[in-house]
Amino acid sequence: MEQNLTSLTTESRNQQTLQIDTANTKDILKMMNDEDQKVALAVQDVLADVEVAVKFTYESFKRGGRLIYVGAGTSGRLGVLDAVECPPTFGTDFNMVQGLMAGGEKAFVKAVEGAEDRDELGEEDLKLIHLTANDTVIGIAASGRTPYVIGALKYAREIGAKTVALSCNENALISKEADHSIEVIVGPEVLTGSTRLKAATAHKMILNMISTSSMIQLGKAYENLMVDVSISNHKLKERAINIISKITSASYNQSKLTLESAQNEVKASIVMIKLDTTYAEATKLLNEADGYVRKAIELVKG
Incomplete structure:
Protein backbone atom coordinates (compact mmCIF):
# COMPACT_ATOMS: atom_id res chain seq x y z
CA MET A 1 0.00 0.00 0.00
CA GLU A 2 3.05 2.20 -0.26
CA GLN A 3 2.22 3.21 -3.82
CA ASN A 4 2.48 7.00 -4.16
CA LEU A 5 -1.02 8.39 -4.75
CA THR A 6 0.26 11.18 -6.99
CA SER A 7 1.75 8.65 -9.40
CA LEU A 8 -1.71 7.32 -10.31
CA THR A 9 -3.40 8.40 -13.53
CA THR A 10 -6.60 8.97 -11.58
CA GLU A 11 -4.78 11.48 -9.37
CA SER A 12 -2.91 13.38 -12.08
CA ARG A 13 -3.95 16.86 -13.27
CA ASN A 14 -5.93 17.30 -16.45
CA GLN A 15 -4.16 19.88 -18.60
CA GLN A 16 -7.40 20.62 -20.47
CA THR A 17 -9.21 21.88 -17.37
CA LEU A 18 -6.63 23.99 -15.56
CA GLN A 19 -8.77 27.10 -16.04
CA ILE A 20 -12.07 25.49 -15.09
CA ASP A 21 -12.38 27.60 -11.95
CA THR A 22 -12.59 30.79 -14.02
CA ALA A 23 -14.75 29.37 -16.83
CA ASN A 24 -18.41 30.23 -17.35
CA THR A 25 -21.11 27.60 -17.07
CA LYS A 26 -21.21 26.80 -20.78
CA ASP A 27 -17.45 26.29 -20.95
CA ILE A 28 -17.43 24.13 -17.80
CA LEU A 29 -20.08 21.91 -19.34
CA LYS A 30 -18.15 21.70 -22.62
CA MET A 31 -14.98 20.68 -20.78
CA MET A 32 -16.85 17.96 -18.94
CA ASN A 33 -18.59 16.74 -22.07
CA ASP A 34 -15.33 16.65 -24.01
CA GLU A 35 -13.77 14.49 -21.31
CA ASP A 36 -16.81 12.22 -21.02
CA GLN A 37 -16.59 11.40 -24.71
CA LYS A 38 -13.27 9.70 -24.01
CA VAL A 39 -14.85 7.20 -21.64
CA ALA A 40 -16.60 4.94 -24.17
CA LEU A 41 -13.40 4.70 -26.21
CA ALA A 42 -11.45 3.70 -23.11
CA VAL A 43 -14.03 0.98 -22.39
CA GLN A 44 -13.75 -0.19 -26.00
CA ASP A 45 -10.04 -0.79 -25.44
CA VAL A 46 -10.72 -3.30 -22.63
CA LEU A 47 -13.63 -5.27 -24.14
CA ALA A 48 -11.49 -8.41 -24.31
CA ASP A 49 -10.93 -8.17 -20.55
CA VAL A 50 -14.62 -7.55 -19.90
CA GLU A 51 -15.36 -10.66 -21.94
CA VAL A 52 -13.34 -12.74 -19.49
CA ALA A 53 -15.35 -11.29 -16.59
CA VAL A 54 -18.58 -12.22 -18.37
CA LYS A 55 -17.27 -15.77 -18.90
CA PHE A 56 -16.48 -16.12 -15.19
CA THR A 57 -19.88 -14.75 -14.22
CA TYR A 58 -21.88 -16.88 -16.64
CA GLU A 59 -20.08 -20.03 -15.54
CA SER A 60 -20.77 -19.16 -11.90
CA PHE A 61 -24.46 -18.73 -12.64
CA LYS A 62 -24.62 -22.06 -14.47
CA ARG A 63 -23.11 -23.73 -11.39
CA GLY A 64 -25.67 -22.11 -9.14
CA GLY A 65 -23.15 -19.53 -7.94
CA ARG A 66 -23.42 -15.77 -7.57
CA LEU A 67 -21.89 -12.55 -8.82
CA ILE A 68 -20.55 -10.45 -5.96
CA TYR A 69 -19.39 -6.85 -6.40
CA VAL A 70 -17.07 -5.44 -3.74
CA GLY A 71 -16.01 -1.81 -3.41
CA ALA A 72 -15.82 1.31 -1.27
CA GLY A 73 -17.36 4.75 -1.75
CA THR A 74 -18.53 5.43 -5.30
CA SER A 75 -17.13 2.10 -6.48
CA GLY A 76 -19.14 0.24 -3.87
CA ARG A 77 -22.30 2.18 -4.68
CA LEU A 78 -21.97 1.32 -8.36
CA GLY A 79 -21.81 -2.37 -7.50
CA VAL A 80 -24.87 -2.11 -5.27
CA LEU A 81 -26.73 -0.16 -7.96
CA ASP A 82 -26.09 -2.79 -10.61
CA ALA A 83 -26.99 -5.61 -8.23
CA VAL A 84 -30.32 -4.21 -7.06
CA GLU A 85 -31.50 -3.66 -10.64
CA CYS A 86 -31.09 -7.33 -11.60
CA PRO A 87 -34.21 -8.73 -9.86
CA PRO A 88 -36.71 -6.33 -11.49
CA THR A 89 -34.97 -6.42 -14.87
CA PHE A 90 -34.20 -10.12 -15.12
CA GLY A 91 -36.43 -11.75 -12.52
CA THR A 92 -33.45 -13.03 -10.55
CA ASP A 93 -33.31 -13.99 -6.90
CA PHE A 94 -32.03 -11.11 -4.77
CA ASN A 95 -29.02 -13.20 -3.74
CA MET A 96 -27.87 -13.99 -7.27
CA VAL A 97 -26.13 -10.64 -7.78
CA GLN A 98 -24.98 -8.78 -4.69
CA GLY A 99 -23.13 -5.57 -3.99
CA LEU A 100 -20.98 -5.26 -0.88
CA MET A 101 -19.43 -1.97 0.16
CA ALA A 102 -17.08 -0.93 2.91
CA GLY A 103 -19.09 0.21 5.91
CA GLY A 104 -22.19 -1.77 5.02
CA GLU A 105 -25.57 -0.60 3.75
CA LYS A 106 -25.51 2.62 5.77
CA ALA A 107 -22.38 3.68 3.85
CA PHE A 108 -24.44 3.90 0.67
CA VAL A 109 -25.90 7.24 1.75
CA LYS A 110 -23.27 8.40 4.25
CA ALA A 111 -19.56 7.66 4.24
CA VAL A 112 -18.26 5.43 7.04
CA GLU A 113 -14.83 6.83 7.83
CA GLY A 114 -11.94 4.40 7.71
CA ALA A 115 -13.96 1.37 6.60
CA GLU A 116 -12.21 1.11 3.25
CA ASP A 117 -8.76 1.13 4.87
CA ARG A 118 -9.21 -2.22 6.62
CA ASP A 119 -8.52 -5.22 4.41
CA GLU A 120 -9.90 -7.65 6.98
CA LEU A 121 -13.37 -6.12 6.56
CA GLY A 122 -13.47 -7.21 2.93
CA GLU A 123 -12.82 -10.78 3.99
CA GLU A 124 -15.34 -10.59 6.82
CA ASP A 125 -18.11 -9.31 4.55
CA LEU A 126 -17.58 -12.19 2.13
CA LYS A 127 -17.67 -14.68 4.97
CA LEU A 128 -20.97 -13.20 6.14
CA ILE A 129 -22.60 -14.07 2.79
CA HIS A 130 -20.96 -17.53 2.85
CA LEU A 131 -18.89 -17.07 -0.31
CA THR A 132 -18.14 -20.33 -2.13
CA ALA A 133 -15.90 -21.52 -4.96
CA ASN A 134 -18.93 -21.36 -7.28
CA ASP A 135 -19.10 -17.56 -7.00
CA THR A 136 -17.42 -14.78 -8.96
CA VAL A 137 -16.14 -11.72 -7.07
CA ILE A 138 -15.47 -8.44 -8.86
CA GLY A 139 -13.43 -5.98 -6.83
CA ILE A 140 -14.00 -2.37 -7.89
CA ALA A 141 -11.60 0.47 -7.06
CA ALA A 142 -10.86 3.40 -9.35
CA SER A 143 -7.47 3.91 -7.72
CA GLY A 144 -6.81 0.18 -7.75
CA ARG A 145 -5.42 0.21 -4.23
CA THR A 146 -8.35 0.09 -1.76
CA PRO A 147 -7.45 -2.23 1.16
CA TYR A 148 -11.08 -3.37 1.65
CA VAL A 149 -11.17 -4.61 -1.95
CA ILE A 150 -7.72 -6.20 -1.72
CA GLY A 151 -8.76 -8.13 1.40
CA ALA A 152 -11.91 -9.35 -0.33
CA LEU A 153 -10.10 -10.50 -3.46
CA LYS A 154 -7.42 -12.32 -1.45
CA TYR A 155 -10.00 -14.24 0.52
CA ALA A 156 -12.07 -15.03 -2.57
CA ARG A 157 -9.05 -16.54 -4.31
CA GLU A 158 -8.15 -18.55 -1.23
CA ILE A 159 -11.47 -20.37 -1.30
CA GLY A 160 -11.43 -20.87 -5.07
CA ALA A 161 -13.93 -18.27 -6.26
CA LYS A 162 -13.22 -16.57 -9.59
CA THR A 163 -11.96 -13.02 -9.14
CA VAL A 164 -11.78 -9.91 -11.31
CA ALA A 165 -10.17 -6.57 -10.44
CA LEU A 166 -11.72 -3.46 -11.99
CA SER A 167 -9.69 -0.24 -11.78
CA CYS A 168 -8.69 2.86 -13.73
CA ASN A 169 -4.92 2.64 -13.33
CA GLU A 170 -2.29 0.50 -15.02
CA ASN A 171 -0.56 -2.12 -12.89
CA ALA A 172 -3.11 -1.56 -10.12
CA LEU A 173 -2.46 -3.24 -6.79
CA ILE A 174 -5.83 -4.99 -6.90
CA SER A 175 -4.94 -6.47 -10.28
CA LYS A 176 -2.26 -8.56 -8.56
CA GLU A 177 -4.87 -10.12 -6.28
CA ALA A 178 -7.29 -11.30 -8.99
CA ASP A 179 -7.49 -14.05 -11.60
CA HIS A 180 -8.10 -11.38 -14.21
CA SER A 181 -8.04 -7.60 -14.31
CA ILE A 182 -9.81 -4.83 -16.20
CA GLU A 183 -7.79 -1.62 -16.15
CA VAL A 184 -9.82 0.97 -18.03
CA ILE A 185 -7.67 4.07 -18.45
CA VAL A 186 -9.91 7.12 -18.80
CA GLY A 187 -7.19 9.68 -18.06
CA PRO A 188 -7.11 12.52 -15.51
CA GLU A 189 -10.43 13.73 -14.16
CA VAL A 190 -11.92 17.16 -14.83
CA LEU A 191 -11.46 17.79 -11.12
CA THR A 192 -8.23 16.15 -10.01
CA GLY A 193 -8.88 12.91 -8.16
CA SER A 194 -12.68 13.11 -8.38
CA THR A 195 -13.19 9.56 -9.61
CA ARG A 196 -16.97 9.81 -9.31
CA LEU A 197 -16.67 11.41 -12.76
CA LYS A 198 -15.01 9.61 -15.71
CA ALA A 199 -13.76 6.64 -13.71
CA ALA A 200 -17.19 5.99 -12.24
CA THR A 201 -18.85 6.37 -15.64
CA ALA A 202 -16.49 3.82 -17.15
CA HIS A 203 -17.08 1.39 -14.31
CA LYS A 204 -20.85 1.80 -14.54
CA MET A 205 -20.67 0.96 -18.26
CA ILE A 206 -18.57 -2.13 -17.60
CA LEU A 207 -20.76 -3.42 -14.79
CA ASN A 208 -23.79 -2.96 -17.06
CA MET A 209 -22.01 -5.06 -19.68
CA ILE A 210 -21.06 -7.85 -17.28
CA SER A 211 -24.47 -8.36 -15.70
CA THR A 212 -26.51 -7.78 -18.87
CA SER A 213 -24.36 -10.03 -21.09
CA SER A 214 -24.45 -12.81 -18.51
CA MET A 215 -28.22 -12.58 -18.14
CA ILE A 216 -28.76 -12.61 -21.90
CA GLN A 217 -26.67 -15.77 -22.15
CA LEU A 218 -28.88 -17.32 -19.46
CA GLY A 219 -31.88 -16.86 -21.75
CA LYS A 220 -33.34 -13.80 -20.08
Missing part, protein backbone atom coordinates in the same frame (compact mmCIF):
# COMPACT_ATOMS: atom_id res chain seq x y z
CA ALA A 221 -33.87 -12.03 -23.40
CA TYR A 222 -35.73 -12.86 -26.58
CA GLU A 223 -34.35 -10.79 -29.45
CA ASN A 224 -33.70 -7.55 -27.53
CA LEU A 225 -36.68 -7.80 -25.19
CA MET A 226 -36.59 -8.52 -21.44
CA VAL A 227 -38.64 -11.70 -21.16
CA ASP A 228 -37.83 -12.37 -17.50
CA VAL A 229 -38.92 -8.96 -16.27
CA SER A 230 -40.36 -9.10 -12.76
CA ILE A 231 -43.89 -7.72 -12.59
CA SER A 232 -43.95 -5.79 -9.34
CA ASN A 233 -45.95 -2.72 -10.34
CA HIS A 234 -48.40 -1.42 -12.96
CA LYS A 235 -45.67 0.00 -15.21
CA LEU A 236 -43.83 -3.32 -15.35
CA LYS A 237 -47.03 -5.22 -16.04
CA GLU A 238 -47.77 -2.92 -18.97
CA ARG A 239 -44.23 -3.43 -20.23
CA ALA A 240 -44.68 -7.20 -19.95
CA ILE A 241 -47.93 -7.10 -21.92
CA ASN A 242 -46.29 -5.02 -24.64
CA ILE A 243 -43.33 -7.42 -24.80
CA ILE A 244 -45.68 -10.37 -25.28
CA SER A 245 -47.61 -8.52 -27.99
CA LYS A 246 -44.44 -7.52 -29.85
CA ILE A 247 -43.09 -11.06 -29.92
CA THR A 248 -46.34 -12.91 -30.66
CA SER A 249 -48.33 -10.24 -32.57
CA ALA A 250 -51.21 -10.98 -30.18
CA SER A 251 -53.65 -8.24 -29.23
CA TYR A 252 -53.24 -6.29 -26.02
CA ASN A 253 -56.19 -8.09 -24.44
CA GLN A 254 -55.00 -11.56 -25.42
CA SER A 255 -51.51 -10.79 -24.11
CA LYS A 256 -52.94 -9.45 -20.85
CA LEU A 257 -55.24 -12.42 -20.29
CA THR A 258 -52.50 -14.91 -21.13
CA LEU A 259 -50.05 -13.20 -18.79
CA GLU A 260 -52.55 -13.37 -15.95
CA SER A 261 -53.28 -17.04 -16.62
CA ALA A 262 -49.53 -17.71 -16.71
CA GLN A 263 -49.01 -16.37 -13.19
CA ASN A 264 -47.43 -13.21 -14.61
CA GLU A 265 -44.62 -15.14 -16.29
CA VAL A 266 -43.70 -13.48 -19.57
CA LYS A 267 -41.74 -16.43 -20.96
CA ALA A 268 -44.57 -18.87 -20.40
CA SER A 269 -47.05 -16.42 -21.92
CA ILE A 270 -44.99 -16.16 -25.11
CA VAL A 271 -44.70 -19.92 -25.47
CA MET A 272 -48.42 -20.37 -24.77
CA ILE A 273 -49.40 -17.99 -27.53
CA LYS A 274 -46.74 -19.05 -30.02
CA LEU A 275 -47.60 -22.73 -29.65
CA ASP A 276 -51.27 -22.36 -28.71
CA THR A 277 -50.69 -24.47 -25.62
CA THR A 278 -51.38 -24.53 -21.89
CA TYR A 279 -49.42 -22.95 -19.07
CA ALA A 280 -48.41 -26.39 -17.80
CA GLU A 281 -47.08 -27.44 -21.21
CA ALA A 282 -45.30 -24.10 -21.72
CA THR A 283 -43.60 -24.45 -18.35
CA LYS A 284 -42.55 -28.01 -19.19
CA LEU A 285 -41.05 -26.91 -22.50
CA LEU A 286 -39.19 -24.02 -20.87
CA ASN A 287 -37.73 -26.36 -18.27
CA GLU A 288 -36.54 -28.70 -21.03
CA ALA A 289 -35.01 -25.72 -22.83
CA ASP A 290 -33.22 -24.44 -19.69
CA GLY A 291 -35.37 -21.31 -19.72
CA TYR A 292 -34.62 -20.24 -23.30
CA VAL A 293 -37.83 -19.10 -25.02
CA ARG A 294 -36.52 -19.60 -28.53
CA LYS A 295 -35.34 -23.14 -27.77
CA ALA A 296 -38.63 -24.00 -26.08
CA ILE A 297 -40.53 -23.02 -29.20
CA GLU A 298 -38.12 -24.92 -31.42
CA LEU A 299 -38.69 -28.10 -29.41
CA VAL A 300 -42.16 -28.22 -30.96
CA LYS A 301 -41.78 -26.36 -34.24
CA GLY A 302 -38.34 -27.75 -35.04
Whole structure:
Protein backbone atom coordinates (compact mmCIF):
# COMPACT_ATOMS: atom_id res chain seq x y z
CA MET A 1 0.00 0.00 0.00
CA GLU A 2 3.05 2.20 -0.26
CA GLN A 3 2.22 3.21 -3.82
CA ASN A 4 2.48 7.00 -4.16
CA LEU A 5 -1.02 8.39 -4.75
CA THR A 6 0.26 11.18 -6.99
CA SER A 7 1.75 8.65 -9.40
CA LEU A 8 -1.71 7.32 -10.31
CA THR A 9 -3.40 8.40 -13.53
CA THR A 10 -6.60 8.97 -11.58
CA GLU A 11 -4.78 11.48 -9.37
CA SER A 12 -2.91 13.38 -12.08
CA ARG A 13 -3.95 16.86 -13.27
CA ASN A 14 -5.93 17.30 -16.45
CA GLN A 15 -4.16 19.88 -18.60
CA GLN A 16 -7.40 20.62 -20.47
CA THR A 17 -9.21 21.88 -17.37
CA LEU A 18 -6.63 23.99 -15.56
CA GLN A 19 -8.77 27.10 -16.04
CA ILE A 20 -12.07 25.49 -15.09
CA ASP A 21 -12.38 27.60 -11.95
CA THR A 22 -12.59 30.79 -14.02
CA ALA A 23 -14.75 29.37 -16.83
CA ASN A 24 -18.41 30.23 -17.35
CA THR A 25 -21.11 27.60 -17.07
CA LYS A 26 -21.21 26.80 -20.78
CA ASP A 27 -17.45 26.29 -20.95
CA ILE A 28 -17.43 24.13 -17.80
CA LEU A 29 -20.08 21.91 -19.34
CA LYS A 30 -18.15 21.70 -22.62
CA MET A 31 -14.98 20.68 -20.78
CA MET A 32 -16.85 17.96 -18.94
CA ASN A 33 -18.59 16.74 -22.07
CA ASP A 34 -15.33 16.65 -24.01
CA GLU A 35 -13.77 14.49 -21.31
CA ASP A 36 -16.81 12.22 -21.02
CA GLN A 37 -16.59 11.40 -24.71
CA LYS A 38 -13.27 9.70 -24.01
CA VAL A 39 -14.85 7.20 -21.64
CA ALA A 40 -16.60 4.94 -24.17
CA LEU A 41 -13.40 4.70 -26.21
CA ALA A 42 -11.45 3.70 -23.11
CA VAL A 43 -14.03 0.98 -22.39
CA GLN A 44 -13.75 -0.19 -26.00
CA ASP A 45 -10.04 -0.79 -25.44
CA VAL A 46 -10.72 -3.30 -22.63
CA LEU A 47 -13.63 -5.27 -24.14
CA ALA A 48 -11.49 -8.41 -24.31
CA ASP A 49 -10.93 -8.17 -20.55
CA VAL A 50 -14.62 -7.55 -19.90
CA GLU A 51 -15.36 -10.66 -21.94
CA VAL A 52 -13.34 -12.74 -19.49
CA ALA A 53 -15.35 -11.29 -16.59
CA VAL A 54 -18.58 -12.22 -18.37
CA LYS A 55 -17.27 -15.77 -18.90
CA PHE A 56 -16.48 -16.12 -15.19
CA THR A 57 -19.88 -14.75 -14.22
CA TYR A 58 -21.88 -16.88 -16.64
CA GLU A 59 -20.08 -20.03 -15.54
CA SER A 60 -20.77 -19.16 -11.90
CA PHE A 61 -24.46 -18.73 -12.64
CA LYS A 62 -24.62 -22.06 -14.47
CA ARG A 63 -23.11 -23.73 -11.39
CA GLY A 64 -25.67 -22.11 -9.14
CA GLY A 65 -23.15 -19.53 -7.94
CA ARG A 66 -23.42 -15.77 -7.57
CA LEU A 67 -21.89 -12.55 -8.82
CA ILE A 68 -20.55 -10.45 -5.96
CA TYR A 69 -19.39 -6.85 -6.40
CA VAL A 70 -17.07 -5.44 -3.74
CA GLY A 71 -16.01 -1.81 -3.41
CA ALA A 72 -15.82 1.31 -1.27
CA GLY A 73 -17.36 4.75 -1.75
CA THR A 74 -18.53 5.43 -5.30
CA SER A 75 -17.13 2.10 -6.48
CA GLY A 76 -19.14 0.24 -3.87
CA ARG A 77 -22.30 2.18 -4.68
CA LEU A 78 -21.97 1.32 -8.36
CA GLY A 79 -21.81 -2.37 -7.50
CA VAL A 80 -24.87 -2.11 -5.27
CA LEU A 81 -26.73 -0.16 -7.96
CA ASP A 82 -26.09 -2.79 -10.61
CA ALA A 83 -26.99 -5.61 -8.23
CA VAL A 84 -30.32 -4.21 -7.06
CA GLU A 85 -31.50 -3.66 -10.64
CA CYS A 86 -31.09 -7.33 -11.60
CA PRO A 87 -34.21 -8.73 -9.86
CA PRO A 88 -36.71 -6.33 -11.49
CA THR A 89 -34.97 -6.42 -14.87
CA PHE A 90 -34.20 -10.12 -15.12
CA GLY A 91 -36.43 -11.75 -12.52
CA THR A 92 -33.45 -13.03 -10.55
CA ASP A 93 -33.31 -13.99 -6.90
CA PHE A 94 -32.03 -11.11 -4.77
CA ASN A 95 -29.02 -13.20 -3.74
CA MET A 96 -27.87 -13.99 -7.27
CA VAL A 97 -26.13 -10.64 -7.78
CA GLN A 98 -24.98 -8.78 -4.69
CA GLY A 99 -23.13 -5.57 -3.99
CA LEU A 100 -20.98 -5.26 -0.88
CA MET A 101 -19.43 -1.97 0.16
CA ALA A 102 -17.08 -0.93 2.91
CA GLY A 103 -19.09 0.21 5.91
CA GLY A 104 -22.19 -1.77 5.02
CA GLU A 105 -25.57 -0.60 3.75
CA LYS A 106 -25.51 2.62 5.77
CA ALA A 107 -22.38 3.68 3.85
CA PHE A 108 -24.44 3.90 0.67
CA VAL A 109 -25.90 7.24 1.75
CA LYS A 110 -23.27 8.40 4.25
CA ALA A 111 -19.56 7.66 4.24
CA VAL A 112 -18.26 5.43 7.04
CA GLU A 113 -14.83 6.83 7.83
CA GLY A 114 -11.94 4.40 7.71
CA ALA A 115 -13.96 1.37 6.60
CA GLU A 116 -12.21 1.11 3.25
CA ASP A 117 -8.76 1.13 4.87
CA ARG A 118 -9.21 -2.22 6.62
CA ASP A 119 -8.52 -5.22 4.41
CA GLU A 120 -9.90 -7.65 6.98
CA LEU A 121 -13.37 -6.12 6.56
CA GLY A 122 -13.47 -7.21 2.93
CA GLU A 123 -12.82 -10.78 3.99
CA GLU A 124 -15.34 -10.59 6.82
CA ASP A 125 -18.11 -9.31 4.55
CA LEU A 126 -17.58 -12.19 2.13
CA LYS A 127 -17.67 -14.68 4.97
CA LEU A 128 -20.97 -13.20 6.14
CA ILE A 129 -22.60 -14.07 2.79
CA HIS A 130 -20.96 -17.53 2.85
CA LEU A 131 -18.89 -17.07 -0.31
CA THR A 132 -18.14 -20.33 -2.13
CA ALA A 133 -15.90 -21.52 -4.96
CA ASN A 134 -18.93 -21.36 -7.28
CA ASP A 135 -19.10 -17.56 -7.00
CA THR A 136 -17.42 -14.78 -8.96
CA VAL A 137 -16.14 -11.72 -7.07
CA ILE A 138 -15.47 -8.44 -8.86
CA GLY A 139 -13.43 -5.98 -6.83
CA ILE A 140 -14.00 -2.37 -7.89
CA ALA A 141 -11.60 0.47 -7.06
CA ALA A 142 -10.86 3.40 -9.35
CA SER A 143 -7.47 3.91 -7.72
CA GLY A 144 -6.81 0.18 -7.75
CA ARG A 145 -5.42 0.21 -4.23
CA THR A 146 -8.35 0.09 -1.76
CA PRO A 147 -7.45 -2.23 1.16
CA TYR A 148 -11.08 -3.37 1.65
CA VAL A 149 -11.17 -4.61 -1.95
CA ILE A 150 -7.72 -6.20 -1.72
CA GLY A 151 -8.76 -8.13 1.40
CA ALA A 152 -11.91 -9.35 -0.33
CA LEU A 153 -10.10 -10.50 -3.46
CA LYS A 154 -7.42 -12.32 -1.45
CA TYR A 155 -10.00 -14.24 0.52
CA ALA A 156 -12.07 -15.03 -2.57
CA ARG A 157 -9.05 -16.54 -4.31
CA GLU A 158 -8.15 -18.55 -1.23
CA ILE A 159 -11.47 -20.37 -1.30
CA GLY A 160 -11.43 -20.87 -5.07
CA ALA A 161 -13.93 -18.27 -6.26
CA LYS A 162 -13.22 -16.57 -9.59
CA THR A 163 -11.96 -13.02 -9.14
CA VAL A 164 -11.78 -9.91 -11.31
CA ALA A 165 -10.17 -6.57 -10.44
CA LEU A 166 -11.72 -3.46 -11.99
CA SER A 167 -9.69 -0.24 -11.78
CA CYS A 168 -8.69 2.86 -13.73
CA ASN A 169 -4.92 2.64 -13.33
CA GLU A 170 -2.29 0.50 -15.02
CA ASN A 171 -0.56 -2.12 -12.89
CA ALA A 172 -3.11 -1.56 -10.12
CA LEU A 173 -2.46 -3.24 -6.79
CA ILE A 174 -5.83 -4.99 -6.90
CA SER A 175 -4.94 -6.47 -10.28
CA LYS A 176 -2.26 -8.56 -8.56
CA GLU A 177 -4.87 -10.12 -6.28
CA ALA A 178 -7.29 -11.30 -8.99
CA ASP A 179 -7.49 -14.05 -11.60
CA HIS A 180 -8.10 -11.38 -14.21
CA SER A 181 -8.04 -7.60 -14.31
CA ILE A 182 -9.81 -4.83 -16.20
CA GLU A 183 -7.79 -1.62 -16.15
CA VAL A 184 -9.82 0.97 -18.03
CA ILE A 185 -7.67 4.07 -18.45
CA VAL A 186 -9.91 7.12 -18.80
CA GLY A 187 -7.19 9.68 -18.06
CA PRO A 188 -7.11 12.52 -15.51
CA GLU A 189 -10.43 13.73 -14.16
CA VAL A 190 -11.92 17.16 -14.83
CA LEU A 191 -11.46 17.79 -11.12
CA THR A 192 -8.23 16.15 -10.01
CA GLY A 193 -8.88 12.91 -8.16
CA SER A 194 -12.68 13.11 -8.38
CA THR A 195 -13.19 9.56 -9.61
CA ARG A 196 -16.97 9.81 -9.31
CA LEU A 197 -16.67 11.41 -12.76
CA LYS A 198 -15.01 9.61 -15.71
CA ALA A 199 -13.76 6.64 -13.71
CA ALA A 200 -17.19 5.99 -12.24
CA THR A 201 -18.85 6.37 -15.64
CA ALA A 202 -16.49 3.82 -17.15
CA HIS A 203 -17.08 1.39 -14.31
CA LYS A 204 -20.85 1.80 -14.54
CA MET A 205 -20.67 0.96 -18.26
CA ILE A 206 -18.57 -2.13 -17.60
CA LEU A 207 -20.76 -3.42 -14.79
CA ASN A 208 -23.79 -2.96 -17.06
CA MET A 209 -22.01 -5.06 -19.68
CA ILE A 210 -21.06 -7.85 -17.28
CA SER A 211 -24.47 -8.36 -15.70
CA THR A 212 -26.51 -7.78 -18.87
CA SER A 213 -24.36 -10.03 -21.09
CA SER A 214 -24.45 -12.81 -18.51
CA MET A 215 -28.22 -12.58 -18.14
CA ILE A 216 -28.76 -12.61 -21.90
CA GLN A 217 -26.67 -15.77 -22.15
CA LEU A 218 -28.88 -17.32 -19.46
CA GLY A 219 -31.88 -16.86 -21.75
CA LYS A 220 -33.34 -13.80 -20.08
CA ALA A 221 -33.87 -12.03 -23.40
CA TYR A 222 -35.73 -12.86 -26.58
CA GLU A 223 -34.35 -10.79 -29.45
CA ASN A 224 -33.70 -7.55 -27.53
CA LEU A 225 -36.68 -7.80 -25.19
CA MET A 226 -36.59 -8.52 -21.44
CA VAL A 227 -38.64 -11.70 -21.16
CA ASP A 228 -37.83 -12.37 -17.50
CA VAL A 229 -38.92 -8.96 -16.27
CA SER A 230 -40.36 -9.10 -12.76
CA ILE A 231 -43.89 -7.72 -12.59
CA SER A 232 -43.95 -5.79 -9.34
CA ASN A 233 -45.95 -2.72 -10.34
CA HIS A 234 -48.40 -1.42 -12.96
CA LYS A 235 -45.67 0.00 -15.21
CA LEU A 236 -43.83 -3.32 -15.35
CA LYS A 237 -47.03 -5.22 -16.04
CA GLU A 238 -47.77 -2.92 -18.97
CA ARG A 239 -44.23 -3.43 -20.23
CA ALA A 240 -44.68 -7.20 -19.95
CA ILE A 241 -47.93 -7.10 -21.92
CA ASN A 242 -46.29 -5.02 -24.64
CA ILE A 243 -43.33 -7.42 -24.80
CA ILE A 244 -45.68 -10.37 -25.28
CA SER A 245 -47.61 -8.52 -27.99
CA LYS A 246 -44.44 -7.52 -29.85
CA ILE A 247 -43.09 -11.06 -29.92
CA THR A 248 -46.34 -12.91 -30.66
CA SER A 249 -48.33 -10.24 -32.57
CA ALA A 250 -51.21 -10.98 -30.18
CA SER A 251 -53.65 -8.24 -29.23
CA TYR A 252 -53.24 -6.29 -26.02
CA ASN A 253 -56.19 -8.09 -24.44
CA GLN A 254 -55.00 -11.56 -25.42
CA SER A 255 -51.51 -10.79 -24.11
CA LYS A 256 -52.94 -9.45 -20.85
CA LEU A 257 -55.24 -12.42 -20.29
CA THR A 258 -52.50 -14.91 -21.13
CA LEU A 259 -50.05 -13.20 -18.79
CA GLU A 260 -52.55 -13.37 -15.95
CA SER A 261 -53.28 -17.04 -16.62
CA ALA A 262 -49.53 -17.71 -16.71
CA GLN A 263 -49.01 -16.37 -13.19
CA ASN A 264 -47.43 -13.21 -14.61
CA GLU A 265 -44.62 -15.14 -16.29
CA VAL A 266 -43.70 -13.48 -19.57
CA LYS A 267 -41.74 -16.43 -20.96
CA ALA A 268 -44.57 -18.87 -20.40
CA SER A 269 -47.05 -16.42 -21.92
CA ILE A 270 -44.99 -16.16 -25.11
CA VAL A 271 -44.70 -19.92 -25.47
CA MET A 272 -48.42 -20.37 -24.77
CA ILE A 273 -49.40 -17.99 -27.53
CA LYS A 274 -46.74 -19.05 -30.02
CA LEU A 275 -47.60 -22.73 -29.65
CA ASP A 276 -51.27 -22.36 -28.71
CA THR A 277 -50.69 -24.47 -25.62
CA THR A 278 -51.38 -24.53 -21.89
CA TYR A 279 -49.42 -22.95 -19.07
CA ALA A 280 -48.41 -26.39 -17.80
CA GLU A 281 -47.08 -27.44 -21.21
CA ALA A 282 -45.30 -24.10 -21.72
CA THR A 283 -43.60 -24.45 -18.35
CA LYS A 284 -42.55 -28.01 -19.19
CA LEU A 285 -41.05 -26.91 -22.50
CA LEU A 286 -39.19 -24.02 -20.87
CA ASN A 287 -37.73 -26.36 -18.27
CA GLU A 288 -36.54 -28.70 -21.03
CA ALA A 289 -35.01 -25.72 -22.83
CA ASP A 290 -33.22 -24.44 -19.69
CA GLY A 291 -35.37 -21.31 -19.72
CA TYR A 292 -34.62 -20.24 -23.30
CA VAL A 293 -37.83 -19.10 -25.02
CA ARG A 294 -36.52 -19.60 -28.53
CA LYS A 295 -35.34 -23.14 -27.77
CA ALA A 296 -38.63 -24.00 -26.08
CA ILE A 297 -40.53 -23.02 -29.20
CA GLU A 298 -38.12 -24.92 -31.42
CA LEU A 299 -38.69 -28.10 -29.41
CA VAL A 300 -42.16 -28.22 -30.96
CA LYS A 301 -41.78 -26.36 -34.24
CA GLY A 302 -38.34 -27.75 -35.04
